[in-house]
Amino acid sequence: MSDSQAIAQGTHPEGSGAHVEHPPYLRHHFNSVEQQADTAGFAMWLFLLTEVMFFGGLFTAYLIYRNWYYASFVAASHQLSIVLGTCNTVVLIFSSFTMAMGVWCAETRRKKGLVVSLLLTIALGLVFLGIKTVEYREKYEKHHIPGDHYSLQSFINPASDKEASEAGDKPLALDAAQHTELYFSLYFAMTGMHALHMIIGIGILVFMVIRAQAGAYTSGHVTFVENFGLYWHFVDIVWIYLFALLYLISRHA
Amino acid sequence: MSDTIVELPDQATARIPKVNYITKENGLLSWLLTGDHKRIAILYLISITFFFFVGGALAGLIRLELLTPQSDLMASDTYNKVFTMHGVVMVFLFLVPSVPATLGNFFIPMMIGAKDLALPRINLLSWYLYVVGGILVLITMVTGGVDTGWTFTTPLSIHYVNTNVLTTGLAIFVAGFSSIFTGLNFIVTTHKMRAPGMTWFRLPLFVWANYAASILMVLGTPVLAITIVLVALERTIGIGVFDPTKGGDPLLFQHLFWFYSHPAVYIMILPGMGVISEVISTFSRKRVFGYTAVAFSSVAIAVFGFFVWAHHMFIMGVSNYAVLVFSLLTMLVAVPSAIKIFNWAFTLYKGSITFETPMLYAFGFMGLFTIGGLTGVFLGATGTDIHLTETYFIVAHFHFVMVGGMLMAFLAGIHFWWPKMTGRMYPEKVSQLAAVVTFIGFNFTFFPQFILGILGMPRRYAAYPAEFQILNVFSTAGATILGVGYMLPILYLIWSLKYGAIAGDNPWQATGLEWQCQSPPLTENFTVQPIMDHEAYDYEWLEGQKQKEEEVASVG
Numbered sequence: 001m002s003d004s005q006a007i008a009q010g011t012h013p014e015g016s017g018a019h020v021e022h023p024p025y026l027r028h029h030f031n032s033v034e035q036q037a038d039t040a041g042f043a044m045w046l047f048l049l050t051e052v053m054f055f056g057g058l059f060t061a062y063l064i065y066r067n068w069y070y071a072s073f074v075a076a077s078h079q080l081s082i083v084l085g086t087c088n089t090v091v092l093i094f095s096s097f098t099m100a101m102g103v104w105c106a107e108t109r110r111k112k113g114l115v116v117s118l119l120l121t122i123a124l125g126l127v128f129l130g131i132k133t134v135e136y137r138e139k140y141e142k143h144h145i146p147g148d149h150y151s152l153q154s155f156i157n158p159a160s161d162k163e164a165s166e167a168g169d170k171p172l173a174l175d176a177a178q179h180t181e182l183y184f185s186l187y188f189a190m191t192g193m194h195a196l197h198m199i200i201g202i203g204i205l206v207f208m209v210i211r212a213q214a215g216a217y218t219s220g221h222v223t224f225v226e227n228f229g230l231y232w233h234f235v236d237i238v239w240i241y242l243f244a245l246l247y248l249i250s251r252h253a
Numbered sequence: 254m255s256d257t258i259v260e261l262p263d264q265a266t267a268r269i270p271k272v273n274y275i276t277k278e279n280g281l282l283s284w285l286l287t288g289d290h291k292r293i294a295i296l297y298l299i300s301i302t303f304f305f306f307v308g309g310a311l312a313g314l315i316r317l318e319l320l321t322p323q324s325d326l327m328a329s330d331t332y333n334k335v336f337t338m339h340g341v342v343m344v345f346l347f348l349v350p351s352v353p354a355t356l357g358n359f360f361i362p363m364m365i366g367a368k369d370l371a372l373p374r375i376n377l378l379s380w381y382l383y384v385v386g387g388i389l390v391l392i393t394m395v396t397g398g399v400d401t402g403w404t405f406t407t408p409l410s411i412h413y414v415n416t417n418v419l420t421t422g423l424a425i426f427v428a429g430f431s432s433i434f435t436g437l438n439f440i441v442t443t444h445k446m447r448a449p450g451m452t453w454f455r456l457p458l459f460v461w462a463n464y465a466a467s468i469l470m471v472l473g474t475p476v477l478a479i480t481i482v483l484v485a486l487e488r489t490i491g492i493g494v495f496d497p498t499k500g501g502d503p504l505l506f507q508h509l510f511w512f513y514s515h516p517a518v519y520i521m522i523l524p525g526m527g528v529i530s531e532v533i534s535t536f537s538r539k540r541v542f543g544y545t546a547v548a549f550s551s552v553a554i555a556v557f558g559f560f561v562w563a564h565h566m567f568i569m570g571v572s573n574y575a576v577l578v579f580s581l582l583t584m585l586v587a588v589p590s591a592i593k594i595f596n597w598a599f600t601l602y603k604g605s606i607t608f609e610t611p612m613l614y615a616f617g618f619m620g621l622f623t624i625g626g627l628t629g630v631f632l633g634a635t636g637t638d639i640h641l642t643e644t645y646f647i648v649a650h651f652h653f654v655m656v657g658g659m660l661m662a663f664l665a666g667i668h669f670w671w672p673k674m675t676g677r678m679y680p681e682k683v684s685q686l687a688a689v690v691t692f693i694g695f696n697f698t699f700f701p702q703f704i705l706g707i708l709g710m711p712r713r714y715a716a717y718p719a720e721f722q723i724l725n726v727f728s729t730a731g732a733t734i735l736g737v738g739y740m741l742p743i744l745y746l747i748w749s750l751k752y753g754a755i756a757g758d759n760p761w762q763a764t765g766l767e768w769q770c771q772s773p774p775l776t777e778n779f780t781v782q783p784i785m786d787h788e789a790y791d792y793e794w795l796e797g798q799k800q801k802e803e804e805v806a807s808v809g
Contacts, residue, residue: 234317
């Protein structure tokens with residue numbers, strides 16, 4: 001009911017005939033700038049909720065299979081590089097910082113700062129994807145991409161494999177070794193969906209840089225930058241969970 | 254007691270208002286690039302009607318094939334494709350968007366006293382996504398169809414079929430985002446765009462019902478999206494999440510699929526229940542009995558709806574404890590549904606009931622939905638479910654709820670709001686006939702299927718034992734009547750666009766804010782920001798307004 005009253009206070013005095021000056025970005029169906037910004041923010045949070053449900057399906061699958069095939073998941077997780085994963089985590093957290101800087105610059109109407117922050121965010125996003133490509137390439141070379149060419153070598157004969165022998169893995173029985181394919185199925189589905197969100201995000205960032213240079217977000221209308229910031233932080237948080245679940249937990253079974 | 258509440262303006266002098274949302278701008282582009290919720294609703298109405306008739310034609314083919322026990326009209330794999338496409342088209346392209354995307358889009362902003370939905374461009378985007386999804390389904394059909402059933406059950410859909418699972422999956426993925434954006438838009442609009450004085454408990458029940466359905470759309474649909482992505486990845490690169498040969502569990506697919514697809518049936522029925530609340534109240538001239546209970550029962554259905562999905566899997570090998578819990582929860586959903594039915598019945602009690610077409614459809618809804626809902630309880634009880642599942646009993650139950658319930662509600666709503674949308678009345682007598690024909694045809698079509706199911710005829714087969722033929726002939730004959738019942742509205746509604754009587758602002762003497770402005774409405778809906786100073790369904794307030802207008806007229 002409080003939001004209803006807010007609308008009442010901002011009622012358009014159209015009935016009285018006078019057309020009040022309002023900023024050009026106020027869309028016709030809103031009564032006030034506050035209502036418009038409030039609405040867009042609420043919509044963004046709801047959208048992020050749908051994203052939570054989207055990734056939730058994957059996390060559920062991960063949870064179930066991790067419980068079923070614990071040994072396989074532990075052995076398979078040794079194949080991931082903690083160093084690269086940590087680098088990527090740092091890169092992403094830093095990109096969230098530059099994004100937050102961007103939002104602050106937009107709010108305080110610093111056009112140059114905004115453009116620089118957005119460009120930095122793009123750069124860090126690309127670094128993340130670059131490191132991810134290196135990791136994917138390693139998996140490709142070791143035939144750890146699920147499908148017809150999947151190789152069980154690293155898990156049946158860990159001595160032959162650098163990462164597995166470093167972690168001190170014991171050889172897995174054939175069926176347990178086969179279940180590592182499930183770990184990599186989820187690894188690629190989860191990190192792939194995350195990377196897709198990064199790519200979409202970078203696309204929108206490029207669009208925002210172009211608009212920002214034309215001075216779009218530094219004249220008081222910062223809703224778009226703010227809401228994109230929420231999206232970017234969300235994608236960041238998803239990675240934090242992925243990093244913990246896929247790379248970190250139970251490395252020492 | 255008069256036998257009608259219709260009050261039309263004097264036809265000799267009445268005119269459709271020159272300026273309205275239809276005449277505001279001209280040309281195809283002004284429609285395709287519009288941000289106006291009313292125009293988008295009309296775009297939706299045209300496209301879902303198209304897909305309804307595509308799905309209906311497929312249903313006709315199914316019934317024709319089942320006229321004889323042998324698989325003679327088409328080969329059995331063609332039959333598999335036909336019933337799959339029927340399901341996909343009807344569920345994802347008709348039932349899910351039907352009431353929300355057309356009537357909801359058109360009337361939610363008007364009912365809450367807003368100029369538009371909160372996010373007009375997202376609204377247009379969601380129509381385009383729907384169209385892309387629809388075109389992908391048509392491409393699927395032209396290039397050979399898909400034969401997994403609309404449930405895409407694994408491992409069938411990932412290993413054993415060579416039909417177009419990927420394009421259909423993509424179509425559902427895209428159409429799913431259309432539905433997510435519609436739901437998101439409704440929730441945001443209901444929270445942030447209400448007119449002054451329009452508190453939550455003054456909202457029309459149609460808005461409550463759509464709000465509840467929107468929660469389901471927003472929370473359920475993304476889970477379906479990721480499930481489809483996983484199926485697509487299994488088919489293309491061969492990941493193993495649902496593949497038993499790789500340690501994956503095909504049942505997990507069903508859990509994820511039904512986590513969306515069970516709430517999806519509430520996405521389909523809840524907005525229909527909203528329509529029924531409006532219609533029953535208007536045509537019995539009474540406030541909906543137990544307004545608060547009906548409002549909260551919508552939310553309760555949405556909440557319970559999320560915790561019953563495993564009742565689709567009782568015979569699929571889920572644990573006995575899960576069966577027990579999900580069986581109990583399933584029966585609990587019947588409670589809020591019954592609350593609605595009882596409250597509508599009490600609304601009718603001592604009301605001044607008139608029998609215009611929307612009311613006839615609403616009566617049809619109440620009867621058929623009650624049968625559909627109660628047979629749902631049979632299926633929720635584990636003992637009977639083991640006998641009845643995968644038989645025609647399921648088909649009959651689902652169609653009683655979806656066709657007998659939802660489609661009746663959709664037609665009730667279309668007739669009820671047709672004067673507001675177009676400014677013209679539909680022809681009353683022939684539409685009453687259509688409503689009765691639909692009801693009769695429907696019962697002829699689907700009631701025999703309950704008996705077939707109890708006798709043990711399995712669903713999804715092109716051929717069946719000869720002793721089932723009589724009931725199948727009944728069903729096919731009924732489908733023909735039903736087909737006529739659905740063709741009639743198309744014909745006379747199009748006819749009425751030019752020749753219907755001028756409706757005026759409020760032909761039904763209804764109380765909603767949408768009836769207090771001109772028909773067809775202005776692009777910005779209201780000339781003055783409305784202020785809600787009375788409860789919903791307040792017919793005394795309406796009388797007062799009329800008296801005031803008359804006083805002004807006589808003084809002036």
